[in-house]
Amino acid sequence: MLTPLFYFESVMLALRQIWANKLRSILTALGIIVGVASTTAVIAALTGLKTKVLAEFETFGAARIYVWPSRPEGVPRNLFPWEKIRLRKEEAAAIAEQCTSLKGITPISETTLSVQSDGENLDGVSVTGIWPAWHATENRQVIMGRPFSQADIDNARQVCLVNDLAVRDLQLPTDPVGEHLIIGGRRFLIVGVVETITERMTGFNTISAELFIPHSLMDKFMDRDYFMRFVALANSPAEAEDAQADITRVLRKVRGLGSTDLETFRVQPIDQFIDQFKSVASGITAVAGGIVAISLLVGGIGIMNIMLVSVSERTREIGLRKAVGATPTAILLQFLLEAVTLCLAGGLIGVLIGQGFALAVSSIPGARLENSSVPAWAVALAFVFSAAVGVIFGMFPAIKASRLDPIEALRHE
Amino acid sequence: MAEPIIEVRGVKKIYRVGVETIHALRGVDLTIAAGEMVAIMGASGSGKSTLMNTLGCLDRPTEGTYHLGGREVSNLTPAELAQVRNQEIGFVFQSFELLPRLTALENVELPLLYARGKGWGWAKRRRELAKEALDRVGLSQRMDHRPNQLSGGQKQRVAIARAILARPRILMADEPTGNLDTVTTDEILALFGRLHDEGQTVIMVTHENDVAAHCRRVVRLRDGLVLSDLPAGDDPAVGPLVRERKVAA
Numbered sequence: 001m002l003t004p005l006f007y008f009e010s011v012m013l014a015l016r017q018i019w020a021n022k023l024r025s026i027l028t029a030l031g032i033i034v035g036v037a038s039t040t041a042v043i044a045a046l047t048g049l050k051t052k053v054l055a056e057f058e059t060f061g062a063a064r065i066y067v068w069p070s071r072p073e074g075v076p077r078n079l080f081p082w083e084k085i086r087l088r089k090e091e092a093a094a095i096a097e098q099c100t101s102l103k104g105i106t107p108i109s110e111t112t113l114s115v116q117s118d119g120e121n122l123d124g125v126s127v128t129g130i131w132p133a134w135h136a137t138e139n140r141q142v143i144m145g146r147p148f149s150q151a152d153i154d155n156a157r158q159v160c161l162v163n164d165l166a167v168r169d170l171q172l173p174t175d176p177v178g179e180h181l182i183i184g185g186r187r188f189l190i191v192g193v194v195e196t197i198t199e200r201m202t203g204f205n206t207i208s209a210e211l212f213i214p215h216s217l218m219d220k221f222m223d224r225d226y227f228m229r230f231v232a233l234a235n236s237p238a239e240a241e242d243a244q245a246d247i248t249r250v251l252r253k254v255r256g257l258g259s260t261d262l263e264t265f266r267v268q269p270i271d272q273f274i275d276q277f278k279s280v281a282s283g284i285t286a287v288a289g290g291i292v293a294i295s296l297l298v299g300g301i302g303i304m305n306i307m308l309v310s311v312s313e314r315t316r317e318i319g320l321r322k323a324v325g326a327t328p329t330a331i332l333l334q335f336l337l338e339a340v341t342l343c344l345a346g347g348l349i350g351v352l353i354g355q356g357f358a359l360a361v362s363s364i365p366g367a368r369l370e371n372s373s374v375p376a377w378a379v380a381l382a383f384v385f386s387a388a389v390g391v392i393f394g395m396f397p398a399i400k401a402s403r404l405d406p407i408e409a410l411r412h413e
Numbered sequence: 414m415a416e417p418i419i420e421v422r423g424v425k426k427i428y429r430v431g432v433e434t435i436h437a438l439r440g441v442d443l444t445i446a447a448g449e450m451v452a453i454m455g456a457s458g459s460g461k462s463t464l465m466n467t468l469g470c471l472d473r474p475t476e477g478t479y480h481l482g483g484r485e486v487s488n489l490t491p492a493e494l495a496q497v498r499n500q501e502i503g504f505v506f507q508s509f510e511l512l513p514r515l516t517a518l519e520n521v522e523l524p525l526l527y528a529r530g531k532g533w534g535w536a537k538r539r540r541e542l543a544k545e546a547l548d549r550v551g552l553s554q555r556m557d558h559r560p561n562q563l564s565g566g567q568k569q570r571v572a573i574a575r576a577i578l579a580r581p582r583i584l585m586a587d588e589p590t591g592n593l594d595t596v597t598t599d600e601i602l603a604l605f606g607r608l609h610d611e612g613q614t615v616i617m618v619t620h621e622n623d624v625a626a627h628c629r630r631v632v633r634l635r636d637g638l639v640l641s642d643l644p645a646g647d648d649p650a651v652g653p654l655v656r657e658r659k660v661a662a
Contacts, residue, residue: 003531003532003535004533005531005532005533005535005536006526009526009536016514020514316510317512319510320510320512320523321523321527322495322498323469323471323498323504323510324498324499324504324523324524324527324575325495325496325498325499325500325524325527325528326495326499326526326527327491327492327495327496327527328491328492328495329492330495330527406471407466407471407472410506410510
């Protein structure tokens, strides 16, 4: 009796049963639909985000290394005063000189200053002190004019770079090279325009006017012992770890740290940011998994409930089927397959809605989730879980149906 | 006498309802030959339904033996009994027991859904057999109708087609005309008569003498025992009706 034909016909019967009780079936499967849909959507968005972020890391070649001052944990603050741990330009110079694994390094310090052009006077404009290597480390090129030269830095020339937003806000000519700006009371010559990158997940997005000056000039605008960080670029992504070790070694030497002394700085290649991002992403995936588990549990209880109702409503039918020769196993399988079919139908609707969400999310302007899509493994998993819920929660009602006594069942009102 | 198809010896059926013990059958002996048409009669509580369920392999006797077509069936498992019912017995019930969502044809097909070990070609073959069965009860024009589109008599014809579909050894009818008017009752009983003429063994449970008069033999039960077992013409209550029918014919 339990031939493929029997299974096929049981599934068809289940579909008819579900179709005959459309509203009830949908309400029953709602838990599973919502669970699967929301999880698929979250996974889709996350996948999109991951693709996007990793693609961006790719363009950097995963070769960026960040250095910043850091007080060791669990030691008295007064043992490590700021002036002892802050980074210095000399340290960047030492790293640039001694680390062969690096393409370049730049100190970066930021402040805001008031700026005057011929036609405009702006307060609080972002001014960043950089070295020429900055263009390579930030992957932002000069689109007009020229970048800084080492001579600009060494001689502390009063030259600056602007971005297009600064051109707009300061009402500069479209080609501002050769114009002058008064920055913090000093007269600077504009030598170039730096490209603006808005579509970027990492680093700092350009959302306003920016000015860049040789880092040596930051001394004129900043307090003593001002903050700077370094950004370096390894020769290749493969050398990122070597470069990290290199920088650490040079910095320890410059700072005169013995082998047992605690580090007063941190060096982190972008790889580790990727790892961090990945671990956050898998954390979110795990939470989404938890949510789906809970909603599938709730959905499963709904399925069990409705299957019990169904068994009770169809007691006479079960009696008749048994009278004409259905074995207990046949009845068990029919009800189990009905529960599984219902769950799979719910899973299918859930996946479709999830796909819809993924599409919707990917078309949100500016959300940068255009790569969102439901991965095949998530679809497969949704169906596996749905079927499992059907089997687990459909088992009890199916057993109940299979054990009905045909005589009693036929007498049932 | 033709070969015995049913041989029941010393069958007892005891139920326990709470603390009470009910002796539904107290030792029934009964032999029915192939091709007979037997009415089982008795007041309610006489045990006729229990005997019917036992003969129909829906239930097992507490004591005694039951040979169906030479095979001992009183100690089979529920799954084995289901197969026996599937192959050997066709049931017709008082309230038809058609599944409302299925068409007449699909209702008739139902027992073959549970026939053992059939391949993909079976679905088509089954449909043909169901059409044949509907044809035998004169309802081939109604095969795509659902039960709610059929009259009471038509419903019972569908149920009879379902019962005879697998060519069972025994056709069991439990008050088959209990829900029908007199004209339809006559039609249905005539149909049973015709099936009997074709060689079908028919066992009918009824409390109406009119219905029993269509049978050839009447077994009366009282208090779980066989009270009388006579040819229909010799039964004191049914006999006159049988003679009346013969005169009318």
